[in-house]
Amino acid sequence: EAQVTQNPRYLITVTGKKLTVTCSQNMNHEYMSWYRQDPGLGLRQIYYSMNVEVTDKGDVPEGYKVSRKEKRNFPLILESPSPNQTSLYFCASSPRDLEVDTGELFFGEGSRLTVL
Amino acid sequence: AQSVAQPEDQVNVAEGNPLTVKCTYSVSGNPYLFWYVQYPNRGLQFLLKYITGDNLVKGSYGFEAEFNKSQTSFHLKKPSALVSDSALYFCAVSPDRGSTLGRLYFGRGTQLTVWP
Numbered sequence: 001e002a003q004v005t006q007n008p009r010y011l012i013t014v015t016g017k018k019l020t021v022t023c024s025q026n027m028n029h030e031y032m033s034w035y036r037q038d039p040g041l042g043l044r045q046i047y048y049s050m051n052v053e054v055t056d057k058g059d060v061p062e063g064y065k066v067s068r069k070e071k072r073n074f075p076l077i078l079e080s081p082s083p084n085q086t087s088l089y090f091c092a093s094s095p096r097d098l099e100v101d102t103g104e105l106f107f108g109e110g111s112r113l114t115v116l
Numbered sequence: 117a118q119s120v121a122q123p124e125d126q127v128n129v130a131e132g133n134p135l136t137v138k139c140t141y142s143v144s145g146n147p148y149l150f151w152y153v154q155y156p157n158r159g160l161q162f163l164l165k166y167i168t169g170d171n172l173v174k175g176s177y178g179f180e181a182e183f184n185k186s187q188t189s190f191h192l193k194k195p196s197a198l199v200s201d202s203a204l205y206f207c208a209v210s211p212d213r214g215s216t217l218g219r220l221y222f223g224r225g226t227q228l229t230v231w232p
Contacts, residue, residue, distance in 0.1 A: 004159075033220065042122075042206060042224035043160075050218070058219060090159055103148060103167070103210075105220075107159030 002027050006091050006108035013081055014116050021076045021111050023091030029106070031094040032074040033058070034066065036087040037110075043090065049074055081115040088112050118143045120209050122223035129197045129230055137192040137226045139207030149190040150208040151181055154225070160206060166190060177201070197230045204228075 004025045013019055025032065033048035035058075045058025049068040063085055065077040074093075078085060089112075092105040119142045129135045141147060148167050152160040164175025171183045181192045190207060207223040 035222070040224060043208075043222040045220055045222075048218070048220070056218070059221075092159075103150065103165050104162035105150075105152070105160070107161070109159050110157075 002106070004091055004093055004106050004108040006089075006111045008111060009109065010112050012114045012116065015082055016080050019078050019081060019113075021078075021089055021091075021113070023074045023076065023108060024072050025074075025091075025093040025106065026072065027093060027095075027106065028071065029093035029095055030071070032068065033092050033094075033105070034064070034074070034076050035090045035092065036060065037090060038087050046076070046089075078113075081113075083115050086113060086115050118209070118211060118219070118221050120207055120221045120223040122205075122207055122226045124226050125224070126227045126229065129228070131199050131230050131232050132196050135194050135197045135201070135228065135230070137205050137207075137228060139190045139192065139223055141188050141190065141207070141209045141221075143209050143211050143221070145211055148210040149181075149183060150210070150220075151175065151179070151190075151192050152206045152208060152222075154204040154206065156203075163192070163205075199230050199232055202228055202230050 007022045030051050034046040035043040037043050044060045047066040049055045090110050091108040094105045121140045150165045151163040154160045164173050166173045166183045174180045179194050204225045206225050209221045
C-alpha cells in the first residue's frame with residue numbers, strides 16, 4: 001500500500017531533550033516536505049527536499065533540522081525542543097514533476113508533539 | 117511577500133445547496149494552485165490543482181475550482197453539497213519553478229459544515 005509513515009504519532013517531551021520524528025515513504029517520490037499545523041495558522045512549511053542530499057528552508061525552519069540521505073526517508077530533528085514547538089507535524093511526499101504527475105502531496109497521518 | 121488568504125474561517129451550507137470556499141493569493145509569477153481537504157485526525161488529501169489551461173478545474177468528489185488571474189483567486193465550488201463534505205479545506209500555492217514543486221504556501225483553512 002502506498003503510504004507516508006510518521007513516527008511517533010504522539011509524543012510528550014521536555015524542553016531541551018533532543019528528539020527525531022521519522023518520515024518514510026514507499027512511493028519512490030523525489031519531493032518530501034515537513035509542515036506544522038497550528039490552530040488559526042494553517043499549515044506552515046518547515047523544510048522541503050527536492051531530492052537526496054538537497055534540502056531547503058520553508059517558512060519556519062528555526063529550531064529544526066532535516067536530512068535526506070536516502071530517497072525514502074526524511075527525518076525531522078528538534079535539537080533542543082521548546083514549548084513553542086508544540087504542534088501537529090505532517091510529513092508529505094510527491095513525485096514533484098507537475099507536468100507528468102498531479103503534483104499531489106501524499107500526507108502522513110501526523111505527529112502530535114507536546115513540549116513541556 | 118508570498119501569501120494565501122482564505123477569508124472565511126467557517127462556511128455553513130445546507131445539504132443539496134451549492135457551496136463556495138474562497139481563496140485569494142499573492143504570489144509572484146504564474147503560480148500553481150491546489151486545494152486539499154482534511155478530515156478529523158487525518159492528514160490532508162488532494163482535491164485538485166491548477167497549473168495552466170482551462171480556468172475551471174475539476175477534481176475529486178465532485179469539487180471544482182475556478183482560477184481568476186485578474187482577481188488572483190482560486191475559489192473551490194461544488195454544485196450540491198453533501199453532509200460528508202464537512203471538513204477543513206486548505207488552499208495552497210506554489211510559486212512557478214518550471215514544472216516542479218518547491219515552496220508551498222497554505223492558507224489558514226476554512227471549516228465547511230454541511231447540515232442535513
